């Protein structure tokens with residue numbers, strides 16, 4: 410296993426290029442199951458999760474080839490419709506093959522994803538939506554067995570709760586269903602907008618893109634003719650680097666980013682006394698005289714993203730005053746708190762409420778443990794300003810969703826290195 414060694418308090422500055430979005434790439438790779446042609450996908454982040462997803466599809470019979478950040482894929486020859494435990498256990502997003510496989514083949518088996526560090530994360534809303542489209546679903550021996558030999562039927566689906574993955578699975582199922590589907594209380598994340606736009610460019614009739622009400626006219630099992638496309642920039646990776654600039658009080662410019670995808674994040678940084686300038690595809694954050702505390706409530710897009718909560722907690726440890734966070738999406742997304750406290754942070758938890766009593770310049774370096782993707786990025790941020798050498802263990806969590814993190818940090822002047830345990 411590997412760990413990351415970071416020597417804190419090095420001056421960082423400069424420009425960083427943001428990669429493609431992991432959370433846009435994963436549903437789009439699943440959506441290629443709906444294609445009749447070979448597709449070239451650009452700006453594909455080279456991270457563990459996207460490569461695992463390609464492996465999953467190759468196990469089902471697709472062929473794909475990566476050259477740097479471009480992947481060419483053809484799923485025409487898929488014959489296998491079982492997503493096995495060995496892959497699903499490493500990446501719960503594998504559940505996103507359920508909708509497209511069922512819609513195309515009329516049957517499939519997908520290992521039921523277990524819980525993860527940040528919460529139970531059930532998939533009941535995914536299954537409920539597919540049942541509304543006529544599927545019969547059973548859980549047998551840890552697998553979701555879904556059948557609909559006559560083909561899925563268009564249906565009205567009202568989500569009890571906003572779910573990103575549930576919306577994505579339902580959109581892909583509705584694409585090959587017979588007739589019209591309405592998805593109400595749909596998630597509106599930019600990653601979902603890109604999924605809808607790629608399917609629309611492939612000839613699917615879809616209305617309400619970007620809103621909480623989507624209308625889809627299914628093709629009745631007719632596969633789609635995809636155009637080549639590039640993955641949108643990663644707004645969470647971008648938010649993480651903005652927090653790196655903020656916590657290190659540095660001037661940083663991010664390129665290959667879409668500022669409007671980060672409105673809630675930018676507003677919070679401005680509230681914390683940071684100046685940020687925007688250009689069409691770039692953002693620059695500037696040093697500040699002092700960091701103000703801020704309260705955060707996580708919510709669905711366009712609200713404040715839960716995937717940025719940990720990084721802002723690291724930043725709030727350097728604020729002059731107390732910030733109060735309310736994590737409303739996941740019941741166990743404070744695993745980074747005890748590690749930040751080990752570095753000298755003053756944080757109190759009361760259920761899903763965290764009170765961060767900021768004390769600028771007081772973090773000290775030590776050994777810490779990464780527990781999930783975003784928690785590990787918060788530890789990297791804290792290590793950048795902690796006095797001394799921090800070792801972050803279990804960094805495989807980071808590699809799942811950050812492309813070449815230490816390479817990019819090194820280019821900015823940070824003292825980061827990867828070592829074997």
Ligand code: EPZ
Nearest residue numbers: 432502530531532533534535572573574575716738739782
């Ligand atoms: C997506 O997860 C992202 N993952 C997560 O990012 C992100 O945190 C989350 O959306 C929220 O923005 C990917 O896109 C691959 P949800 P997803 O379904 O789809 C509950 C990262 O760091 N729920 O919107 O799994 C669920 O438990 C990852 O990159 C049900 O109860 O999230 C949660 O409390 C972590 N039943 C809430 O809804 C369901 O059937 C939102 O989950 C589905 C979800």
